[in-house]
Amino acid sequence: MAVVPKFVGERIKRREDPRLITGTATYVDDVRLPGMLSAIILRSPHAHAKINSIDVEAARKLPGVVAVLTGADLKGKLGSIPCVAPAEHIPFHPVLAQGKVRYVGEAVAVAVAANPYLAQDAVDLIDVDYDPLDAVVDPEQALADGAPILHEEFGNNLVTRALVPNPAVDEALAKADRVIKFRVVNQRLAPIPMEGRGVVAQWNPGTEQLIVWTSTQIPHLLRSALAGVLGLGEHRVRVIAPEVGGGFGCKLNFYREEALTAHLSMTLGRPVKWIERRRENFATTTHGRDQITYLEVPIKNDGTVLAIKAKFICDMGAYLQLLTPAIPGFSGLMMTGCYKIPAIAFEQVMVFTNKMATDAYRGAGRPEAAYIAERTMDLVAAELGLDPVAVRRRNFIPKDAFPFATCAGLVYDSGDYERALDKALAMVDYPKARAEQAEARKHGRYVGIGVASYVEICGIGPSAMLPPGVPGWESSTVRIEPDGHVTVLTGISPHGQGQETTFAQMTADAFGIDIDDITVVHGDTGIVQYGVGTFGSRGLSVGGAALMMSVGKLQDKLRKIASTMMEAPPEQLAFTNRTVALASDLSKSIPLKSVVDAAYGWKIPIPGMEPGLDATSFFEPPGCTFPFGTHIAVVEIDPDTGLVKFLRYVAVDDCGNILSPLLVEGQVHGGIAQGIAQALYEEVVYDEGGQLVTATLMDYAVPRANMLPHYELGNTVTPSPLNPMGVKGVGEAGTIGSTPCVVNAVMDALKPLGIRHIDMPLRPEKLWRAIHEAKKA
Amino acid sequence: MRVNLTINGHPRGDEIEPRMLLVHYLREVAGLTGTHVGCESTLCGACTVLLDGRAVKSCTVLAAQADGATITTVEGLAHDGKLHPIQDGFWEEHGLQCGYCTPGMMMAAADLLSRNTSPSDADIRHAIEGNLCRCTGYQHIIKAVQNAAEKMRSASRG
Numbered sequence: 001m002a003v004v005p006k007f008v009g010e011r012i013k014r015r016e017d018p019r020l021i022t023g024t025a026t027y028v029d030d031v032r033l034p035g036m037l038s039a040i041i042l043r044s045p046h047a048h049a050k051i052n053s054i055d056v057e058a059a060r061k062l063p064g065v066v067a068v069l070t071g072a073d074l075k076g077k078l079g080s081i082p083c084v085a086p087a088e089h090i091p092f093h094p095v096l097a098q099g100k101v102r103y104v105g106e107a108v109a110v111a112v113a114a115n116p117y118l119a120q121d122a123v124d125l126i127d128v129d130y131d132p133l134d135a136v137v138d139p140e141q142a143l144a145d146g147a148p149i150l151h152e153e154f155g156n157n158l159v160t161r162a163l164v165p166n167p168a169v170d171e172a173l174a175k176a177d178r179v180i181k182f183r184v185v186n187q188r189l190a191p192i193p194m195e196g197r198g199v200v201a202q203w204n205p206g207t208e209q210l211i212v213w214t215s216t217q218i219p220h221l222l223r224s225a226l227a228g229v230l231g232l233g234e235h236r237v238r239v240i241a242p243e244v245g246g247g248f249g250c251k252l253n254f255y256r257e258e259a260l261t262a263h264l265s266m267t268l269g270r271p272v273k274w275i276e277r278r279r280e281n282f283a284t285t286t287h288g289r290d291q292i293t294y295l296e297v298p299i300k301n302d303g304t305v306l307a308i309k310a311k312f313i314c315d316m317g318a319y320l321q322l323l324t325p326a327i328p329g330f331s332g333l334m335m336t337g338c339y340k341i342p343a344i345a346f347e348q349v350m351v352f353t354n355k356m357a358t359d360a361y362r363g364a365g366r367p368e369a370a371y372i373a374e375r376t377m378d379l380v381a382a383e384l385g386l387d388p389v390a391v392r393r394r395n396f397i398p399k400d401a402f403p404f405a406t407c408a409g410l411v412y413d414s415g416d417y418e419r420a421l422d423k424a425l426a427m428v429d430y431p432k433a434r435a436e437q438a439e440a441r442k443h444g445r446y447v448g449i450g451v452a453s454y455v456e457i458c459g460i461g462p463s464a465m466l467p468p469g470v471p472g473w474e475s476s477t478v479r480i481e482p483d484g485h486v487t488v489l490t491g492i493s494p495h496g497q498g499q500e501t502t503f504a505q506m507t508a509d510a511f512g513i514d515i516d517d518i519t520v521v522h523g524d525t526g527i528v529q530y531g532v533g534t535f536g537s538r539g540l541s542v543g544g545a546a547l548m549m550s551v552g553k554l555q556d557k558l559r560k561i562a563s564t565m566m567e568a569p570p571e572q573l574a575f576t577n578r579t580v581a582l583a584s585d586l587s588k589s590i591p592l593k594s595v596v597d598a599a600y601g602w603k604i605p606i607p608g609m610e611p612g613l614d615a616t617s618f619f620e621p622p623g624c625t626f627p628f629g630t631h632i633a634v635v636e637i638d639p640d641t642g643l644v645k646f647l648r649y650v651a652v653d654d655c656g657n658i659l660s661p662l663l664v665e666g667q668v669h670g671g672i673a674q675g676i677a678q679a680l681y682e683e684v685v686y687d688e689g690g691q692l693v694t695a696t697l698m699d700y701a702v703p704r705a706n707m708l709p710h711y712e713l714g715n716t717v718t719p720s721p722l723n724p725m726g727v728k729g730v731g732e733a734g735t736i737g738s739t740p741c742v743v744n745a746v747m748d749a750l751k752p753l754g755i756r757h758i759d760m761p762l763r764p765e766k767l768w769r770a771i772h773e774a775k776k777a
Numbered sequence: 778m779r780v781n782l783t784i785n786g787h788p789r790g791d792e793i794e795p796r797m798l799l800v801h802y803l804r805e806v807a808g809l810t811g812t813h814v815g816c817e818s819t820l821c822g823a824c825t826v827l828l829d830g831r832a833v834k835s836c837t838v839l840a841a842q843a844d845g846a847t848i849t850t851v852e853g854l855a856h857d858g859k860l861h862p863i864q865d866g867f868w869e870e871h872g873l874q875c876g877y878c879t880p881g882m883m884m885a886a887a888d889l890l891s892r893n894t895s896p897s898d899a900d901i902r903h904a905i906e907g908n909l910c911r912c913t914g915y916q917h918i919i920k921a922v923q924n925a926a927e928k929m930r931s932a933s934r935g
Binding site: 665 | 796797804805809810811812813814816817818820821823850851852854855860864867868869873874875876877878879880898899901902903905907908909911912913914915916917918919
């Protein structure tokens with residue numbers, strides 16, 4: 001009788017939820033310390049300006065104000081906010097502006113007082129004398145002659161230029177039946193976690209130890225960066241990511257305010273809190289996307305895509321955050337999507353503009369790539385009068401070609417793209433949907449069907465694939481406590497993904513114990529071994545693999561000890577119902593607790609074995625995983641209002657084996673919502689002078705419940721060979737598949753009007769204008 | 778100035794600054810940090826509480842305006858160690874991920890279910906359109922509210 005998993009694969013209610021639904025969770029703003037002060041930051045109203053002088057006298061004199069600091073007070077005391085990704089020009093990134101501001105919202109001064117109301121009063125009394133300078137906002141103008149230069153020391157606004165040439169692409173362009181040329185824009189987006197950023201810093205002068213609570217996805221990497229900027233040893237810095245209210249990539253970073261709040265606590269000798277407000281979040285938390293791509297695609301008349309040639313203009317903003325110039329690389333490497341396209345060439349020009357920095361946002365480079373690949377497929381279909389599904393089938397990498405080495409140098413681990421496509425087509429009843437569309441068109445209705453087959457790259461590793469300082473591995477410690485309960489310490493830092501549940505499911509089944517026998521701890525560098533964090537859909541595929549390594553070490557040790565107690569070979573022992581049992585006859589067993597007692601009490605010594613039950617492991621992934629799937633949307637556009645209405649939304653995703661079905665659904669739903677938001681609603685807008693126009697939730701259209709469809713989900717399961725669980729990752733998949741799917745659907749709806757492409761977001765006004773222009777013509 | 782009000786069944790009175798927002802009063806004076814601040818501008822709904830039984834965004838109500846009122850926050854949903862059906866619904870249907878919008882979302886749902894015991898999915902989407910969630914894409918929240926509505930109906934049937 002084999003041991004059947006009790007928890008893995010089941011729809012388990014999350015173990016995170018009781019504290020979250022009762023209001024007893026502790027987010028950063030809920031941290032309260034004796035004597036704690038509040039910091040409020042004065043920010044630049046100008047996109048680009050010289051600071052002549054800052055008068056802080058009135059602010060300092062306000063009763064109750066403890067400190068007011070400007071850039072001059074920090075000069076030479078704090079290092080640069082780091083960017084670890086390689087680039088030709090990496091500017092000094094100050095904590096408070098040094099003589100010049102380069103984007104709206106740049107931190108200029110800070111006031112510290114007993115409470116935020118008083119600190120705001122002080123900020124209102126600070127008088128800054130600026131000389132406004134011309135701003136550069138359009139990334140395509142950033143390198144033009146005479147463009148205002150952000151960082152004078154570089155002589156121009158170039159961050160870096162990446163060139164991946166390939167003569168085979170030029171040959172393909174020369175011999176192709178046709179060449180399709182087009183331009184796509186992946187507009188600038190704001191991640192908008194519902195909890196903004198926030199920091200509490202507490203310096204203890206007695207121990208010379210700094211504790212920082214901060215809303216982050218990467219507590220350990222942040223500790224390294226923070227210690228570096230402050231000039232402290234890492235052993236003196238403890239970073240705690242408490243409950244974190246969403247991240248979506250924008251908290252995969254290290255920000256000025258983290259250094260500033262820590263510095264304030266160290267100089268004032270009291271705990272200091274800074275909580276970001278939503279306007280600050282829009283202006284000063286990293287944005288995502290913001291790429292313009294010019295494409296040339298040589299094709300054959302049967303729909304075969306021969307190559308892709310691309311030029312990217314990537315808007316990096318005014319300064320470089322942790323990974324800013326590393327993000328566009330994934331767009332280039334992944335733009336062949338699910339297709340056996342034999343050659344690509346691309347050039348990426350990354351530029352400074354007077355805006356907030358871009359960096360990772362859910363998908364980070366891959367949504368842009370999927371958008372390119374999937375718009376390409378639909379434009380090929382439109383050019384040749386073929387069905388978009390047929391064009392995809394013609395170009396798919398066949399299922400027997402895996403592992404598949406792409407022309408970009410990546411190795412796709414496993415896949416069966418046609419199976420996911422077939423399943424999605426069956427769910428939507430594609431022939432019927434097309435027939436209904438034809439009927440609707442006869443009545444002048446604008447109904448469209450959009451298909452997108454995506455593949456993405458997750459769990460990125462080995463470490464050499466990432467910039468130095470952001471490794472690809474992950475860590476775990478598993479400790480069986482003396483009473484038989486289990487503590488898991490993981491280096492990932494979940495903030496909504498639910499690994500406290502998933503990791504408990506895996507651990508419970510591995511030791512044959514109950515899920516409630518386990519506590520999963522994360523996000524505290526004072527407790528958890530060095531880890532990397534939660535981003536890039538890596539939590540389970542990399543963090544889970546590290547967990548299973550430690551679990552395996554303890555299983556081996558328990559088996560060895562039990563073997564001496566049961567007089568049976570270790571390899572014949574299994575864990576079930578809180579016992580160690582003979583795998584061939586589970587009734588022959590001893591309580592797990594007696595084996596734990598032996599390990600701690602050492603009643604039956606085994607030569608060469610240490611006491612205790614504690615194992616730490618680091619898992620270095622041998623390669624990346626490549627989740628994939630097909631999304632299909634059926635939409636109808638109201639020509640009188642330009643409003644897009646969803647008739648169906650079907651998503652078939654393949655994230656390998658599924659350990660927590662309920663959580664996978666949740667990840668896909670949320671991803672689809674954010675992808676639809678890019679397609680239809682959201683855009684960060686700066687005006688020509690560099691003013692941030694979308695600085696509130698009134699102006700920036702984060703979708704509300706009545707703006708999103710009902711999602712119909714399906715799965716195929718193609719395990720990854722690269723980790724013991726066979727998982728691929730699912731955190732970003734929904735975002736990557738949905739954006740091109742919805743744009744393809746809207747363009748399909750507008751096909752009778754001869755419209756082939758409109759840039760996102762496809763908001764009603766834009767569609768209404770396009771429809772009316774087309775009708776006039 | 779002084780305010781007197783009842784929070785989750787407990788009367789209290791405090792000296793406050795006239796400019797203090799209700800959400801800051803609840804969090805900083807009453808120590809109830811389950812109500813969150815998400816936008817300070819009425820747009821995200823994270824701070825939703827019940828004021829005399831109706832959902833309000835407590836970031837744009839002055840504490841002074843709540844003088845004499847009865848307030849219910851997320852901390853007041855459970856009774857005698859037993860979760861409210863709305864809390865159970867959110868837990869069972871995976872109606873939350875990061876949890877930051879959840880208290881406000883549940884209070885908006887409480888307002889809806891006090892007026893409409895059998896809401897359609899469209900009714901729920903309409904009722905929570907003032908509450909943003911960035912994690913779930915809302916579908917599991919709709920299911921959570923339906924789950925709670927069903928529990929509350931069967932409880933009232935006895």
